[in-house]
Amino acid sequence: MGLSYAVHAYAWTTSWSNATLDLIDHVKSLGFDLIEIPLMELELIDPDAIRQRLERVGLRVVTSTAISESTDITSGDDDVRRSGIKYLKGCVEATAAMGGESFSGVIYSAIGRKIDGIPGPKYWENSATALKEVAAYAAELGITLGIEPINRYESFLINTCEQGLRLIDMIGAPNVKLHLDAYHMNIEEDEFYAPTMQAAGKLCHFHLSESHRGTPGTGTVDWRAIYQALADQNYHGVVGLESFNNVSDAMRAATCVWRLMAPSSDHLLSHGLTYLRDLEREIYSATD
Template sequence: MKLGIHAYAWCSQWTNDTLDLIDRVAGLGLDFIEIPLMCLDTFDAPAIKARLDAVGLGAVTSTVLLADTDITSDDPAVRERGRAYLEDCVRATAAIGASSFSGVIYSRHPGSLRARPTEEHWQRSADGLRPAAKLAGELGVLVGIEPVNRYESYLINTCAQARELMARIDAPAMRIHLDTYHMNIEEKSFADATLLAGSDLIHYHLCENDRGIPGTGQVDWDGIFRSLAALNYQGNAALESFVDNTDNMNTWVWRQLAPDGDTLLREGVDFIRRKQREHGLL
């Protein structure tokens, strides 16, 4: 299993001013950095790739769809912007040599309805993602559907629902990205949901139930790592927390979750490495 960290542990938006985070992550002995694609205007692919190559660090990317890029919107123009944005994200991912692109890429984040989603919502989501999935296959990028909790999405809350959307898209590049913070709310079992993802699991966000330091809360880490070991999981797993609120997405950080990003990283990595050793995933 490859271990990394989301850049949001230190910054609220990716720009060339945050390129030094690549050096910091490499210096800490991690395998990759997760780079947000929320603001493609400040995403300098050549500069990022040059820095990654210079230090020998891997990368993945992620994003969420907002109101103006919601591929399930009633407005065809919004759906089209969303489709174009997802394809641009795939191109950006390929341009830095990253292995995967994932996140809340199937509907607006945060999103709510007055009733349960309809067949039309599901179909719009699948139709909106399919072109990006096709392009990803051509460029050698995998695309991960990340289920999130009911307060952040009305469409995909569980691994089973991610599997349903994958089947509707029916593209070889589509995969699953799980997140323990959301699983803590929506899944009956961390272990069973992990096993359900199976060989389609490509990314795992390692978050405590409050998004604080892993190992300090209620997440069933042993159940998770038993399932990852059973799958012989060799994919990516990243610590994910947020240092503050951002202008480019909702993070709902109203209090200090750790003394600082460095403390969260140090203590979180120590805990995860210990679990990897206990379950034979180092």
């Protein structure tokens, strides 16, 4: 059994609605196993329509999000924390309704928020307490939550695998796992093999993002180290291409990709998928 490859819808669009349902068919035609649907605009999500299209096409789904300052569960404001818990539970409900089993991302603190000083224990405690409640609800619906460490410019709380595992331990729920991302690891980790191995047994998703967000295999990410670590821990779960291209004003604003990374998003993804699947076959077969 090999890895299951997802692709993030941000390769084409920054906003998901029924107007983008045809992307499900397109993702299937490119050879992916799953589509990753962003839930930042939860009010536009139609889980029933998504589920019907997924079932018709024969594609699976994972979901992700990044909470904002209005839903920041680390906030000292009780109303903001409650709003965040409500939003995250809504994401869990939507994921289950569309037939997914995993919801992950920057679900632990507001993306892009800056604070004064070093984040003290209260930030961690607020996040863990809120996510305990969300995790209990997710468990009832059969959903795994994934904590995604991201770089220092986008999160003040969790930048490394070690920090992500610390929060998971504080939450103490078996359905809360780790979601790694090679782009962020390239900034924050000293290497790729050791932190990927550190996640063994706790990993639920891995964003296969190149150092410049372009085609995997064309930047500085050590893909061999990542795949060797995945093979050494006998990981056969979901991985996903999260690659962006300069295709629209909205995409530039959302991803800070200001130059053309490939002739088209399809070109970027198809070449990246071929490169990564070839690498998987080589390394996993030598490890078995």
